[in-house]
Amino acid sequence: MQRITSATAAELFDIAATRRIEHAAAAALPAHTLMRRAGLAVARLAMAIAPHARTIWVACGPGNNGGDGFEAAAQLRHRGFFPAVTFLGDESRLPPDAKASLQRARDAGVTFALTPPSAYELAIDALLGIGSTRPPEGTMAEWLAKMHASGQPVLCVDVPSGLNADTGTLPRGIDQTQASARTCITFLSLKPGLFTAQGRDAAGTVWFDDLGCSAFKDQPVARIAGEPDAHPRTHASHKGSYGDVAVIGGASGMAGAALLAGSAALHGGAGRVFVGLLDPSAAPVDTAQPELMLRDARTLDLSGMTAVCGCGGGEAVQELLPRVLSTAAALVLDADALNAIATDGALQAQLTSRGKSGSPTVITPHPLEAARLLGCTVGDVQADRLAAARQLAARFGVVVVLKGSGTVIAGAAETLPVINLTGNASLATAGTGDVLAGMIGAALAMRQPAFEAARKAVWQHGHIADTWPADAAPLTAGTLARRTPA
Ligand SMILES: NC(=O)C1=CN([C@@H]2O[C@H](COP(=O)(O)OP(=O)(O)OC[C@H]3O[C@@H](n4cnc5c(N)ncnc54)[C@H](O)[C@@H]3O)[C@@H](O)[C@H]2O)[C@@H](O)CC1
Ligand SMILES: Nc1ncnc2c1ncn2[C@@H]1O[C@H](COP(=O)(O)OP(=O)(O)O)[C@@H](O)[C@H]1O
Ligand SMILES: [K+]
Numbered sequence: 001m002q003r004i005t006s007a008t009a010a011e012l013f014d015i016a017a018t019r020r021i022e023h024a025a026a027a028a029l030p031a032h033t034l035m036r037r038a039g040l041a042v043a044r045l046a047m048a049i050a051p052h053a054r055t056i057w058v059a060c061g062p063g064n065n066g067g068d069g070f071e072a073a074a075q076l077r078h079r080g081f082f083p084a085v086t087f088l089g090d091e092s093r094l095p096p097d098a099k100a101s102l103q104r105a106r107d108a109g110v111t112f113a114l115t116p117p118s119a120y121e122l123a124i125d126a127l128l129g130i131g132s133t134r135p136p137e138g139t140m141a142e143w144l145a146k147m148h149a150s151g152q153p154v155l156c157v158d159v160p161s162g163l164n165a166d167t168g169t170l171p172r173g174i175d176q177t178q179a180s181a182r183t184c185i186t187f188l189s190l191k192p193g194l195f196t197a198q199g200r201d202a203a204g205t206v207w208f209d210d211l212g213c214s215a216f217k218d219q220p221v222a223r224i225a226g227e228p229d230a231h232p233r234t235h236a237s238h239k240g241s242y243g244d245v246a247v248i249g250g251a252s253g254m255a256g257a258a259l260l261a262g263s264a265a266l267h268g269g270a271g272r273v274f275v276g277l278l279d280p281s282a283a284p285v286d287t288a289q290p291e292l293m294l295r296d297a298r299t300l301d302l303s304g305m306t307a308v309c310g311c312g313g314g315e316a317v318q319e320l321l322p323r324v325l326s327t328a329a330a331l332v333l334d335a336d337a338l339n340a341i342a343t344d345g346a347l348q349a350q351l352t353s354r355g356k357s358g359s360p361t362v363i364t365p366h367p368l369e370a371a372r373l374l375g376c377t378v379g380d381v382q383a384d385r386l387a388a389a390r391q392l393a394a395r396f397g398v399v400v401v402l403k404g405s406g407t408v409i410a411g412a413a414e415t416l417p418v419i420n421l422t423g424n425a426s427l428a429t430a431g432t433g434d435v436l437a438g439m440i441g442a443a444l445a446m447r448q449p450a451f452e453a454a455r456k457a458v459w460q461h462g463h464i465a466d467t468w469p470a471d472a473a474p475l476t477a478g479t480l481a482r483r484t485p486a
Contacts, residue, residue, distance in 0.1 A: 001041055004190065004206040006421040006463065009226030013189035014166045015130045017218040021188050025213040034211050035064065035097045038187050039071020041209040042157055045185050046076060046122055049153055053121035055082050059143050061127035061161065062089030067098025068157045068187075069126025074101065074108040083110050084117045088127065088140055116146060122155060123147045129158035130191070135171030136162045148176050156184040160202040165191035166221075167384045168199030168406065176202040187211055192222050195419045196385050196406025222386055222408075222417045227463075228456035231446070242271035243445025244304065247438065248297050248324060249311035249336070250277040257312025257335070257434045262292045264438030264481040265308065268457070270445045276300040278316040306330040306360075308441035310337025311434040318344065325350045330360040330444040334437040338365050342372035348396075355397030360450040363392070364401040364437050386410075386417055399450045401440070403433060407458050411451040418455050423462025431477025436461045438481065 004010070013021065026034055046056060058073045060066035066089060073083035085105060094102060106112075116123075125147060127140055136144055144161055147154050159165045160182070162174045170176060182204025184194060188211055194203045234241075245265040250258030255277055262275040266289070275286075276297030286292050297320060307328035310317055313336035321340055324331065325347070331354070333341070341347045355361050365373060367381045370388055374381065374395075381388040381402070389402040389410035402408040405425075410417040439461055443453035464483055468475050472485030479486050 001045070001185070001207055001209045004208055004224070004421075006459070006466065007227045008224055008421070010190050010208075010224050011220035011416070012192040012195070012222040012224065012419065013218055014192065014221045017221070018130060018189040018191065020218050021213065021216045024216045025188065025211070032097055032100050034213075035067050035071050035101055037211040038068045038209070039101060040075050041187070041211070042068060042072035042124065042155065042185055043075035043079065045183065045207060046072065046124060046155055047079065047081070049155060049183060050122035053081060055084055055117050055120040056122045056124060057117050057120040058083045058085045058124040059116070059127050059147065060085055060087045060089070061140070062093065063129065063131045064095050064098050065126050065129030065131065065157055067095065067101045068129070069124055070098065070101035070105040072124060072126070072157070073110045074105040077105070077108040077110045084120065085110055085112050086114065086116055086143065087112065088143070116143060120152060122153050123150065124155045124157060125161050126157040127161040130165050132162055132164070136174060141174065144174060144176070151180045153181040153183065156182065156203060158186050159191060159194065160184060163193055163199060163202050165193040167386070168193035168195065168197030169383055170198045170202060183207065185209060188213055190224070192386055192419060195224065195421060196408060197382055200405050220416060222419055224421055225418045225455055225459070228459055239271035242269055243306060243447065244272045244274065245270040245438070245441045245445045246274040246276055246300050246302055246305045246307050247311060247441070248276045248278070248300070248307055248309040248320060249313040249317065250275065250279055250282065251312060251314030251316040252279040252281070254312030254314055255279055255282050257431060259286055259289065259292065260431045260434040260477050260481050261308050261311040261438035261441070263289055263478070264435040265442040265445070266291055267482055268439040268442030270442040274300060274305070278313060278320075302328040304329050306332070306441050306445040308332045308334065308437050310334040311437055313337055313340070315340070321347050322350060325354050330450070331362070332437050332441045332444065333361070333363045334433065335369070338363060338369045339372060342369070351396050351398070360444055361398040362401060362440050362444070362450050362454045363396070363398050364403060364433065364440065365392070366403045366433060370402055386419070389417060399454050401436070401454050401458060403436070407462070409451065409455050409458060415451055420455070420458045420462060422459050422466050424465055426468065426475045427462070427465050429476060432461075432480055435477050435481045
């Protein structure tokens, strides 16, 4: 059993691949082996979470996920705990493995009840796993609501019930975000839906148990990539070794966004940072950050530079985009640059030819910007974030950073997309996206390949937020860019 953290590197498998792994493993092992191992793993984790529990509520559903719950209840009872099982299903229609585990729970003297116990110290959610086909309703929805509103810890078996293990979406009306502590133990494969969209809230801390089946392989759909390698600086290096970043943005009233990106590029290690402002009346220097060289955006020669274009760009950025797209040595497109491209077919064609020619290019849409580029709704993007990121990457031939909880980084078709596990809702504050764009710009300026530059910067951006001291001032985009609590 392994706890999954932002330092973990592992492949992710969709439901179809997980089913293939399950079938191959089940065929190679004696009957009932997998469920017994799964139930034992659940029981062990339950005991670790609530070692002094008097009552453990085990909510079991109609399929093999429920079977894992029966098996866990039997194992817990054998160890002196008092599981109370509520079963929602038809015993005569239980799959054979689950039926055998139900009998084992009965034989162990587990208590069965029609309604959840009035008091309990841990709830085990074994209602639905990867066989969830429709939104939970009726009694199942009531039990889930009770479980998640009780304030007691919840341990989800395989996946939080109702969560789409491929996409991380929860059905409307199923809110799994209220429990005081959530843990999920998942079996045979790590599923992408546990780590993006609503998955991170629903699953909480994720544990993985391969049930002794690591020999059974299949085709992954994505990966979590772990902590990136550090790039130590050699003594005999100079500012030219770390490249130039030129931020293009900061239209009237929005200079701050460009300055934030510039600050992030500077603190991200770029050799020199220029900020090309679109507002002609902007001040000639930022006295708080005199290292930044402020210029008129229209005068900057971008050949040989990494451009970070769009932060606070307003509508003014549109006229500069043809030159930026054709001359920047490497490029990060963010915010208003993406909005301009979404409405302009010629710019889209130019981006596509740039991407397909192999010039390093990263786009960093949040879900609304991604929806504009794809010509769909935010709901469509969030319904399958991996697919949306892959689609954008294929269309334009660029590296895509689809932001939000469980940021997705997608590139060429032969590169597995990455779901990033750092970051938290303290980043949900204005300007943190500008900071990310600047950080990616710095990594590109240091000549890291575009996919790696994006992956590393996204990880670092979230990691700074995750390790922000609790007793420090709240994180803002400015302090995030400087990587130092105020
Ligand atoms: N078969 C095996 O050997 C193993 C199975 N495992 C467990 O089995 C799970 C998959 O089992 P299943 O394929 O039986 O699928 P599930 O147990 O996830 O659910 C399938 C059943 O639920 C019903 N259902 C789907 N949505 C519903 C809803 N909203 N309301 C009410 N009923 C609903 C389906 O009609 C079906 O009867 C995994 O997630 C994992 O927990 C693990 O123990 C590993 C080994
Ligand atoms: N709830 C969250 N969990 C993790 N990361 C988040 C969350 N909310 C926002 N972020 C991150 O913060 C950044 C916000 O970027 P963006 O939406 O472009 O904001 P802005 O335009 O204000 O800079 C992105 O990197 C995003 O992934
Ligand atoms: K479950």
